[in-house]
Amino acid sequence: MVKNKPAYYKGIVIGGSAGSFSLVTKILSRIKPDFKYPIIICLHRLKHIRSGLLEGLNLKSNLSVVEPYDKLRLEGGKVYLAPSNYHLFIEFDSTVSLSTEEVLNHSRPSIDHTFFSAATSFREKMVGILLTGANKDGARGIKDVHNKNGFTIVQDPKTCDVDMMTKSALQLFNPDKVLSPEEIIDFLNSL
Amino acid sequence: MGDITFKKYLEELKKHTPYNFCDYSDNSIQRRIEKILKDHDMDMNQLLLKTKTDDDFVEKLVDDITVNTTELFRNPETWEYLYTKVFPSLRKKKSINIWHAGCSTGQEVYSNLILFNELGLLDHTNVVATDINQKVIRGAKKGEYDLNFNNRYIEVFDSLMNKLGNKSSDFGKYFEMNNAKDTMKVKDFIVKKPKFRRHDLVEEEIPFYQKFDVIFCRNVLIYFNPELQLKIVRKFYDKLYDGGVLVLGTHEALHGFFKTKFIKHGMVYTKSNTFHFKYK
Missing domain, CATH: 3.40.50.150 (Vaccinia Virus protein VP39)
Known part of the structure; x- marks a missing residue:
């Protein structure tokens, strides 16, 4: 099935585990400064390290990165990082809802939760990207993005440090694209 | 499950029980209810019927909808x-x-x-x-809390007391630890x-x-x-x-x-x- 490119995107959602931090940093340092859409990032955090991730990303990023407060409205050209110990959900009106409900796939934030809620709220007006990771979290979520006609990209397992996350996803469905990190950056800059 | 059915359900819940979840965040409450449907293997109509007729079920439902995550000395x-x-x-x-x-x-x-x-x-x-x-x-x-699960708060408590200059205070002043039962219980003078x-x-x-x-x-x-x-x-x-x-x-x-x-x-x-x- 060839998906029609929508006139605009309500959001780009990126998921990955703690190991994808350097890749996310690379993407944000190479993304064009006038990128138009909101980027929502859900990364697994190491339990005892509660801070530093945001500062690290902001140091290199071309776009400003925030850990959103509950009910914050998403804006184009900004990056929203799921805060430690909260699940991040996207509401129908493009605001963020946070939740401390039970861990999903041993994770809070859980990538599945963010993907599920974004898929429900954004439908075809989103891009979902799943990066390297050592956990199955994210696989079912990005499949749901696909089922609701969002555009899906899975990082090529050959380019992943740990490929469990991406391989789990590829077992579940065929994403629109399987890309290397360089290709993901080019893709985002072409939107 | 369409959005209308789910909103309608919340209205019915409000009408037939003391509980009103109509103004909860949409996406979040919808997800909680979907989880309940899945866990109980029910559809919306069955859920509604059960809600109207079974008070104990409603109490369980409230337990499932609400989020009860908390910690000792959180943040x-x-x-x-x-x-x-x-x-x-x-x-x-x-x-x-x-x-x-x-x-x-x-x-x-x-x-x-x-x-x-x-x-x-x-x-x-x-x-x-x-x-x-x-x-x-x-x-x-x-x-009374699960000791194994809460063990790490002893560290949080100690480091807090250290920072606050009360080095003499230890966890045992406030909690009775029971390794056999795997519990820690807040002492009576606090409880x-x-x-x-x-x-x-x-x-x-x-x-x-x-x-x-x-x-x-x-x-x-x-x-x-x-x-x-x-x-x-x-x-x-x-x-x-x-x-x-x-x-x-x-x-x-x-x-x-x-x-x-x-x-x-x-x-x-x-x-x-x-x-x-x-x-x-």
Whole structure:
């Protein structure tokens, strides 16, 4: 099935585990400064390290990165990082809802939760990207993005440090694209 | 499941039970209900029928919908700020009133009281703690927690006491550890202090006549839509003394009108009695 490119995107959602931090940093340092859409990032955090991730990303990023407060409205050209110990959900009106409900796939934030809620709220007006990771979290979520006609990209397992996350996803469905990190950056800059 | 059916369900729930979840954040409440449908292997019509006819099921439903995550000394930096900057200023008061709204299983209530004891404030303090969920209230009253799961809080407690200069205080002063039963139980002199009761912030009037010096409401408002959040924060505002503080979760924020009525320091919001011309 060839998906029609929508006139605009309500959001780009990126998921990955703690190991994808350097890749996310690379993407944000190479993304064009006038990128138009909101980027929502859900990364697994190491339990005892509660801070530093945001500062690290902001140091290199071309776009400003925030850990959103509950009910914050998403804006184009900004990056929203799921805060430690909260699940991040996207509401129908493009605001963020946070939740401390039970861990999903041993994770809070859980990538599945963010993907599920974004898929429900954004439908075809989103891009979902799943990066390297050592956990199955994210696989079912990005499949749901696909089922609701969002555009899906899975990082090529050959380019992943740990490929469990991406391989789990590829077992579940065929994403629109399987890309290397360089290709993901080019893709985002072409939107 | 379409959006209409799910909204309709919440309206029916409101009509037939004491509970009103209509103004919870849409996406979040929908997901909670979908999970319940899945767990019970039901469709919407079956759920509705059960809701109308089975009171015990409704109580279980409330338990499933509401989120009861809590921790001892959650976000230690908040407690450090309260202990050093907020609580000492209460010393001059004859009696101190505290309300934990949405107290879940009581860990933060006891964290609060332990610090009050360290400061010598325990005796002239009245603590009330409420939650919509009957089951967690029962747990809170007991003050008994799973030792294995909570072991790491000993470290949090020690490091907090160290930072606060109370090196002599140890965890054993407040908790009875039972390795055989795998439990830790808050000691009686602390456990008997708070008055726990079931109360629904959304549907019921606030059941207290007194005003409060501190209201804790951590990670509760995040489940409500902005209109409902505003309504609840207004109640808190009215129930706080001037200069009283509202303590929220780390990533919660006040929006709209009340943003101007509190002075924010991290997650601690102090009620300001500044005259706001625009709103009077």
